[in-house]
Amino acid sequence: MNDDLYQLIAIILYMALMLLIGWYAFRQTSNLTDYMLGGRSLGPAVTALSAGAADMSGWLLMGLPGAIYAKGLVGAWIAIGLTVGAYLNWLLVAPRLRVYTQVSNDSITIPSFLENRLKDKSRLLRIASGIIILVFFTFYVSSGMVAGGKFFLSSFGLSYHAGVLIVSAVVIAYTLFGGFLAVSYTDAVQGFIMFFALILVPIVGVFITGGLSETAATIREVNPQLLNLVSGATFFGILSSVAWGLGYFGQPHIIVRFMAISSVKETKSARRIGIGWMFLSLAGAIATALVGIAYYRQNPGATLVDSETVFIALGQIIFHPFIAGIMLAAVLAAVMSTISSQLIVTSSALIEDLYKAIYKSDASDQQYVFLGRMAVLIVSIVALILAWPNKESILKLVSFAWAGFGGAFGPIILLSLYWNKITAKGALWGMVAGAVTVGVWGNIKVLTDNLYEIVPGFLVCLVVTYLVSLATYRPDPEIEREFNETMELLEKERS
Template sequence: MSDYTYQMLAIVIYLVGMLVIGWYAYRRTSNLTDYMLGGRSLGPAVTALSAGAADMSGWLLMGLPGAIYFSGLSEAWMAIGLTIGAYLNWLFVAPRLRVYTQVSSDSITIPSYLDSRLKDNSKILRVASGLIILVFFTFYVSSGMVAGGVFFESSFNMNYHGGLLLVSTVIILYTLFGGFLAVSYTDFVQGLIMFLSLIIVPLFGFFLTGGFSETADSIRTVNPDAFNFLKGVSAAAIISSVAWGLGYFGQPHIIVRFMAIKSVKETKQARRIGIGWMILSLLGASTTALVGIAYFQQHPEASLTDPEAVFIALGQIIFHPFIAGILLAAVLAAIMSTISSQLIVTSSALIEDLYKAVIKKDDDDKKYVLYGRIAILIVSLVAMYFAWEKNSTILDLVSFAWAGFGAAFGPTILLSLYWRKINSIGALSGMVVGAVTVMVWGNIDALSGTLYEIVPGFILNLIVTMLVSTLTHKPNQAIDKEFDEALELLHKER
């Protein structure tokens, strides 16, 4: 068989495996809580790796190695910021959110939690949150589909639209039928594939480049400042990169995993697994880039035209074509895991937070599960429509949306878990200010080029929410009772 056939075989096996997992999850899904939140039954390993895989996307295997290959370790500050942010998210948000969403009306989405936690009878906060998620994630999913189409176009010379349809069809099928469980189980497997790939590529790469000492010498020959974290980086640039970590507190597709874990007790083990996976994966991605610099310096006949393809190129050089195909599947896994996670959260927002909360409240669970599946199909088709014309503007939305979610939801989530006086007026005011700040700041080059828009957005949301909540605070026995009950249950389960 040709190299192409071996690699395509590996991809087909991977895609079929995702569909099998979707079928297994379908058999375990019987009601809306199962479909939207997996029946709060996830174990620590599945919770941790599915959260990590949903988070990282193709940036982990292509964007980060490409940036470090091109500029050296001065590009690693974002990875450092993300690791710190993810750890703090697991430490401060995961245990409390797991308890509070259960105590407060057994909420299964972020908007429904905020609505119940703040006793917002107007439903404005819930609808606004649901609409933000629906709009941003539809474009977010679209950007992932573009990446999937580009992946097949660049890796297998497949027509862009053919690749787009193939990736989208597989994701739609397992997400539509298996719901949250399918997304979590596939993300777990995809997380494992990504992790193992990022360990074996640099490890075997060192044998080709002559070990640590010779590899380091080759890297310094190409770029004497490759190991300098501060070379050519301003203080504002470091703050902007590290500030990506702030986004974690407000990413619905990540923090929804905290709501789905079996118990608070298991969040500690999940945190250790998740952060361990993240640190080793990020180290693997960074080391892959450095090994790539050394290899292509030592073998000038093997040129690398695209720095972001350094992981794929090394995999094809080092391993048998079938193994190289599995490494290609790792890149595809990174793309697909994020799309499916965002798709299920978007469906939840459409059905649980817009249709069920506002339009019709009295259908049975089986009908809502059906509506959830229809919602996934509709959102997917809309996202595919936007992705049909390969558009770099959609791909640029990722950093903007990360900042938008982080600044709009992050402070609100944190305050709702730790400050009993936050109210719906304050939360809505802060969310609007945070989102508008990101939109304005991000569209003014002089500002966004100096400081990442999540920083002012997050800070202003925090200030406005606390100020407005303090000025409009009225004692509410139901809120106080739930707050105390959540704290009591938190201490008991720990």
């Protein structure tokens, strides 16, 4: 049996497991809340691992190791920013969002929560939020399909289009039928596979390169500055990297997990599991790159064509082909977990936030679940069409979309949870101002070269939301009642 066949068997088994989980979740889904939010029944481990897997995508196993391999530890600032941002997201947003979304008319999406929380009768806030999510996530999903196509092209020599179709078919199948539960359960399994791979590769790799001291010495032979956290860094460069952490507060596919956890008490356990997973996974990705630098220095006959494939290359060198296949499955898991999470959030935006907001329909829950599945299919087809030409520009939208969501939604989510004087007009103007700032800044090269667009976008959204809210604030007994009820329930559930 040749090496490729062993690896292909591992990939097939992984995909079969994803489909099996999707079938199980399909059996557990009976209404729209089940389909869009898993019936608010997720345990802490599933919540934490699914949030992490949905967050990290292929960047964790390819992008980050590639950056560290090329630049050294100076590339780790983005990992530091993301870890701090994720921790603060779990600490500040998770408990309050879990309670507030239930108190405020049992909201099951971020746009519906903002409308219910701020009592927006115009529906403009909900529609604008839904459109932003729909547009950005369609391109986000497309970029994941592109990554999947390239994965099969580089790993098995399949055509790019065959790879896109395989990844798309499996993800669409389990998301379409199983909904949020399928996405969360598969993400949790995918998160475990990613964790296992990122711990195993650098640990075994260090033994091959002669132990910790020999590995470090070899890296210093290549370039002593590779182990320096600030070598070649500028203040604004570090600020831009750390500022990625600001994006967490506004990422719908991540914070929706906080709405689905079974109780506020579970958020503390989920936070510990999630941040532990994240810290060790990021450390494993960084260590993988450093081991790769040492390995290729010690073995000049071996060549690495693309620094972003260092994780895949080391896995294939170090392990038996079947285990290497599991390493490949980890990369695929990172890509697929993000696609599925974004698909379900985009589906909810299309049905819950646009269709139901524009059309006063009295359809049954079963009909809405059917419409949700059709929305997944429609968005997938559009994303597939965008991915088909294999344009690099689509992949570049990932960092732009992260900034867009962080700048448009982040300050509004925080203010809506912590400030009872935020208004619907303030949130709408702040959202638009933040999104426009990111859009303009992100398309002017001289600006983006110096500062990541999420920083001005976040600040502009925060200031505009605050000032417009102060100017338009009028006391609303219902808003006050819900705010106070949320605070009381928080204290009660924490005690």
